[in-house]
Amino acid sequence: MQTEQPNAAADTEDFEFAALNEARNYRQALIAEFTPFLRGRVAEVGAGIGQLTAELxxxxxxxxxxxxxxxxxFAERLRREQPGRTVIHGTAADLPLDGGWNAIVSVNVLEHIREDVEELRRWRALLAPTRGHLCLFVPARxxxxAPIDKDFGHFRRYTKPGLRRALTDAGFEIVRLDYFNAVGYFAWWASFVLLKQRGFKVASVRLFDRAIFPWVHAWERHVLRPPFGQSLLAVARG
Known part of the structure; x- marks a missing residue:
């Protein structure tokens, strides 16, 4: 019987970050979706090496x-590459509950946490004093x-009803909840579910980000939000 082999590349920094560094338009689109809710004192939970931090x-x-x-x-690299940035090596539990957080940004983090509703409650406790906003982005469907999800350490991919339930169970008031990147749904399925690829191809990410994604996102943002997608984007009030 053939068994699935571990992915040695998953333990290297380049496994995800090198290819995703090419997703420039993708990162900027995420920030544009969240910008109306970003003000004052903001925490980015799960900052990685700071690719989104620089945009924020x-x-x-x-x-x-x-x-x-x-x-x-990753925290050390972030400090090294963005000197002067406030970086906490830890989790949301290490943020002070002093009532001053206006927003939390979490991109592709919650799926790594087994007790996700418990984590969402922690985030809400940070935001509740200001009625601040959680800007959340997670893998969908x-x-x-796929095997690469397991390599990443993902416990799950979310459905829209499932994420809505998790947010409301944690005490959040949902402002918006939308699928994101419908074309990426098919690209992910073909590459990682059907072909079972175990890593990103830099050239493919660059091509998608420059030639395809801007058109896809413009349609989704200004014409019609899709009924499915590669990811889910949520904004919720604490």
């Missing part, structure tokens, strides 16, 4: 940005769960 730092409404990252080597 350009949002005019943010007066203080704190990056939180549990992986020490259980049928897209």
């Amino acid at each position: 730092a350009r949002v005019p409404g943010i007066t203080q940005l704190t990056a939180v990252e549990p992986e020490q080597r 259980p049928e897209l769960y």
